[in-house]
Amino acid sequence: MVNGLSLGAIYALIALGYTMVYGIIMLINFAHGDIMMVGAYIGFFSVAVLGTNIFVAMAVAMMACALLGVIIEKVAYKPLRNSTRIAALITAIGVSLFLEYTTIFFLTPNQRVYPAEAFPVTNYHVMGLTLSSKDIFVFISAVVLMIILQYIIKRTKTGKAMRAVSLDKEAAMLMGINVDKTISITFAIGSALAAAAGVMMGIYYNSINPLMGIIPGLKAFVAAVLGGIGIIPGAMVGGFLMGILETLVSGYGSSLYRDAVAFGVLIIILLIKPTGLFGKNTGEKV
Amino acid sequence: MQKTQSVKPTYFKPVQFLIEVGILVALFTLVQYLITTGLLNQYYQINLASICINIILAVSLNLINGFTGQLSLGHAGFMAVGAYASVIMTQYMELPFIVGIIMACLAAALAGFIIGVPTLRLRGDYLAIATLGFGEIIRVVLQNIDYVGGPAGIMGITKMATWPWMFASVVITLVVIVNLINSSYGRAIISVREDEIAAELMGINTTKYKVLAFVIGAMFAGLAGALYAHYFYIIKPETFNFLKSFDILVMVVLGGLGSTTGAVIAAIFITVLTAALQSFPAIRMILYAIILIIVMIYRPQGLMGNKELGRRAFGRLRGENK
Numbered sequence: 001m002v003n004g005l006s007l008g009a010i011y012a013l014i015a016l017g018y019t020m021v022y023g024i025i026m027l028i029n030f031a032h033g034d035i036m037m038v039g040a041y042i043g044f045f046s047v048a049v050l051g052t053n054i055f056v057a058m059a060v061a062m063m064a065c066a067l068l069g070v071i072i073e074k075v076a077y078k079p080l081r082n083s084t085r086i087a088a089l090i091t092a093i094g095v096s097l098f099l100e101y102t103t104i105f106f107l108t109p110n111q112r113v114y115p116a117e118a119f120p121v122t123n124y125h126v127m128g129l130t131l132s133s134k135d136i137f138v139f140i141s142a143v144v145l146m147i148i149l150q151y152i153i154k155r156t157k158t159g160k161a162m163r164a165v166s167l168d169k170e171a172a173m174l175m176g177i178n179v180d181k182t183i184s185i186t187f188a189i190g191s192a193l194a195a196a197a198g199v200m201m202g203i204y205y206n207s208i209n210p211l212m213g214i215i216p217g218l219k220a221f222v223a224a225v226l227g228g229i230g231i232i233p234g235a236m237v238g239g240f241l242m243g244i245l246e247t248l249v250s251g252y253g254s255s256l257y258r259d260a261v262a263f264g265v266l267i268i269i270l271l272i273k274p275t276g277l278f279g280k281n282t283g284e285k286v
Numbered sequence: 287m288q289k290t291q292s293v294k295p296t297y298f299k300p301v302q303f304l305i306e307v308g309i310l311v312a313l314f315t316l317v318q319y320l321i322t323t324g325l326l327n328q329y330y331q332i333n334l335a336s337i338c339i340n341i342i343l344a345v346s347l348n349l350i351n352g353f354t355g356q357l358s359l360g361h362a363g364f365m366a367v368g369a370y371a372s373v374i375m376t377q378y379m380e381l382p383f384i385v386g387i388i389m390a391c392l393a394a395a396l397a398g399f400i401i402g403v404p405t406l407r408l409r410g411d412y413l414a415i416a417t418l419g420f421g422e423i424i425r426v427v428l429q430n431i432d433y434v435g436g437p438a439g440i441m442g443i444t445k446m447a448t449w450p451w452m453f454a455s456v457v458i459t460l461v462v463i464v465n466l467i468n469s470s471y472g473r474a475i476i477s478v479r480e481d482e483i484a485a486e487l488m489g490i491n492t493t494k495y496k497v498l499a500f501v502i503g504a505m506f507a508g509l510a511g512a513l514y515a516h517y518f519y520i521i522k523p524e525t526f527n528f529l530k531s532f533d534i535l536v537m538v539v540l541g542g543l544g545s546t547t548g549a550v551i552a553a554i555f556i557t558v559l560t561a562a563l564q565s566f567p568a569i570r571m572i573l574y575a576i577i578l579i580i581v582m583i584y585r586p587q588g589l590m591g592n593k594e595l596g597r598r599a600f601g602r603l604r605g606e607n608k
Contacts, residue, residue, distance in 0.1 A: 028411045079583045086357050087586040089411055090539055093532060094578030101571035109568075214528075218422075221415060260426040263419030270412055271404050 006135040008243020009142030010204065013197040014220030015227070015235040015242075016149065017190030023166040023230035024186045025081065030092035031072060032194055033217015034099035039065045039195025040208045041103065041112075048115050058141070058199045062192040069191025070184050078180075096214075103210040111209045114202040138200045145196055146236055149189065153232065162186055166230065215259060219246070222266040228276025237277065314453050321449055331449075335517045337557045338452040339510045342459045344537040344553040345546055346506035349463055351535070352543035352588075353472070354499040355479030356406065357414040359531050360421030361507050366428060366526035368394040368508025369515040373440050376516065383446040387455075387512045394508020395501050397424070402500035406493060418528055428523040439522025440515075447516040455513055459506050464546055466502065475499050479544070536574045539581055539588055548590030 014036055021029045039061040046057035076095050080088045124131045153159035161182045164172040173179050201216065202208050223242040227234025242262065249261045269276065317334070320326040326334070343361065350358045371393035372386035405416040429437045466472050474495045477485040486492050515521045533556075541552030563570040581588065 028415065076579050076583070080586075083582075083586050085411060086351075086355070086543075087582045089357060089414055090535070091579050091582040093535070094575045094582065096575075097532065097571055098575035098579070101568045101575065105568035105572060218415075218418070222419075225412075225415075257426060257430065260423045263423050266419050267405070267416055270408055270416055 002131060002135050004244035004247030005240065006138040006142075006200075006204065006243070007247060008240035009139050010197045010200050010239075011216065011220045011223045011242050012236045012239025013142050013145060013193045013200070014216060015223040015239045016146070016232065017194045018221050018224040019227070019229055019232060019235040020162075020186050020190045022224070023232075024162065024183055025077070026085065027077060027088045028092060028221065029077075029190075030089070030217075031095040031099055032190070033213035033215075033220070034096050035065050035069060035072075035191045035213070036194040036198040036201065036217065037103065037208070037210060037213030038068060038099060039191075039198030040202045040212065041107065041198075042195065043199035043202055044112060044114060044208055054137075054199070054203070058196055061195040061199050065195030065198075066188035066192040069187040069194075073184055073187040078183075100210055100213070107210065109210055111207045113207050134203055138204055141196070142200065145193060149193070149232070152189070158182070158185055219259075219262045222262050222269075225266060225276055226269055228278040231276065231278045234276055234278035310457060314450075317453070318449055333557065333561050334449075335447070335452055335513075336561070337554050338456050339514050339517070340534075340537060340553040340557050341456050341550050342506055342510040342513070343534045344541065344549040345459055345463055346503045346510070347534050348538045348541070348544070348546060348549040349467070349475075349499050349506075350503040351538050352545065352549070353467055353479060354475050354496055355543075356496055356500065357411075358417040358500070358503070359414050359528060359535065360401070360417035360419075360424075361503075361534050362526040362528065362530035363421030363424035364394045364397055364504040364507035365511035365514065365530070366424055366521075366523065367397045367504075368511030369521045369526070370428060370434055370440075370511075371508065372512035373443055373515050373521060374434070376446065377440065377443055383451070383516065386446075386516070387451075387509060390508040390512035391505045392508075394511065395505035397508075398501040398504025399497065402497045402504070406496045406500060418531070421526075421528055421531055425523045425526055428526075435522070437523060439520060439525075441520045443515055443519050443521070445516060445519060447513045452513060452517075455509055459509065460546065460550070463502070463506070467546070471495065471498065476544075533574075536578060540577060542588030542590030545588065545590040545594055547594045548588060551590070 014032065017032050017035075018029060021027060021032070042061040042064050043054075043057040046052050046060045047054065052060070072095055076091050077088065080091055122133045124133070124136075153162060161172070161177045162185065164175065164177055165179055165182045169179055172182075197216075198208075198213075201212065205212075219242055220239065223238035224235045225238070226241060227236070227238030229235075242265070245265065246258055246262065250258045317326070321331060343365065347358065347361045350356055350361075368390035372383075372390035375381045375386035375389045376383055401417070401420045405413055405420065408416055428434060434440060467475070474485070474490045475498070477488065477490055478492050478495055482492055511526075537552040537556050538549055540556065541548030541550070559573075560570060563573070
């Protein structure tokens with residue numbers, strides 16, 4: 001259960017990025033999980049080579065990935081903003097493959113072990129539960145990031161612009177909102193959250209590899225759909241639910257079926273309530 | 287008295303038909319001769335087999351992605367179903383290869399039906415993720431069945447998929463899919479791609495045609511799986527992961543969403559490219575990725591668009607993919 005919460009916090013962070021990007025340009029950013037992977041690597045090098053502590057590493061990773069997210073958006077997605085959704089989706093798959101295999105090319109496909117000294121693990125016993133400092137760290141920093149995100153979206157001008165663009169792009173443009181800039185900021189924030197999640201993944205699982213982003217990325221996507229894609233609180237709840245569900249399944253059943261369960265959830269959700277738990281039904285415009 | 291004679295039904299031209307059959311027979315005999323005389327060494331033979339399998343995969347995925355406009359990312363899953371079904375028939379039950387092939391097609395078609403009926407109600411990106419999910423579920427399930435070797439898969443499969451089988455399979459796939467597309471079914475399928483709502487208003491049962499295309503596409507993926515299993519000796523669930531589906535997608539996108547000849551050419555090109563870059567797998571995938579992005583940005587309808595090479599002059603319905 002505790003494992004589930006911290007895993008869920010990681011999924012929720014990744015899911016937030018998915019949901020924000022989808023909310024604003026209606027694109028499933030397949031490369032999102034891979035941005036997380038890049039973040040994990042940057043964090044790794046920051047700790048292992050530069051010898052920074054884990055918080056600095058996380059900040060560095062977040063900044064670098066924010067930049068990466070903006071570059072990806074400008075190079076690959078912006079030219080496709082008015083084309084078909086299938087074209088955008090295929091491009092996203094292309095970006096995802098590109099990030100994975102560029103990393104493999106430069107850094108070999110081997111696993112790397114996150115340096116243990118970066119984060120000393122201690123176990124606390126509270127009321128019969130064993131809490132690892134890992135879990136506490138992951139959970140608390142994820143929650144802090146989510147609170148900051150909520151603040152940005154609800155209380156700042158940028159957040160207001162983001163909400164306006166996701167409601168109606170043309171109307172927002174007419175109101176004098178710089179749509180391109182807002183979309184870039186959305187990508188930057190989403191990617192930064194993914195990078196934070198990547199560093200947490202590194203701490204949580206102790207090892208990173210260039211293909212680590214795929215499966216968590218897909219699961220976070222499921223979490224975003226579960227909560228209702230495009231809806232920010234939905235993504236958080238969906239992420240936690242997915243994490244807990246996954247921990248329960250691997251606890252009680254075969255851990256090999258873990259990945260299948262995530263997709264099973266997705267398909268059930270899509271069939272029963274495609275708009276997700278928090279979604280509203282919208283009619284289809286002709 | 288006025289006689290309306292607007293369309294000449296020219297569906298069957300005996301001379302042209304004979305010429306085409308002649309070309310096919312000549313191609314077949316030539317390669318068969320080269321193999322039996324040993325002029326075509328093992329390396330080229332393997333590539334030839336990969337080309338045949340990839341043509342079947344690309345053409346069948348193109349029916350779903352290109353002609354029906356439903357982005358499916360689970361093609362490798364159907365290939366896996368076909369591969370395992372055929373191997374169970376030929377290796378475990380010791381039935382002839384043809385039974386294995388037929389069972390592979392049936393099993394994959396059934397899987398396509400089971401998956402297609404619920405998921406094809408979804409649109410666009412949701413469908414893509416759902417099919418990707420199903421493809422992965424098929425793989426995970428296979429990994430957990432000890433009867434078929436679990437994660438290790440099945441080894442030492444008798445090599446039964448010889449050149450005649452390969453060639454016949456490719457020809458059958460092409461004939462069935464090309465004729466399907468040029469039939470009234472095909473026109474209904476294309477209308478679903480062009481505008482689903484308009485098609486529905488015209489009285490086309492869109493779900494029926496989407497499922498039909500999906501099942502036929504899955505069936506041929508199963509055929510490709512059977513050939514793969516009986517050529518490369520070994521199958522394991524890991525082979526049929528979503529990266530394999532992406533491989534096929536690259537071929538379809540490169541060739542043109544909605545062009546069978548495009549899919550064939552792209553399948554040949556990608557297979558040759560893959561063989562040439564065998565020692566640099568990372569570079570190959572980076573190249574694929576760049577191909578996908580650049581093609582989508584500059585030519586979203588694929589290199590061939592929906593044009594076909596060859597004699598068919600009609601049926602070139604221009605129109606941007608929606």
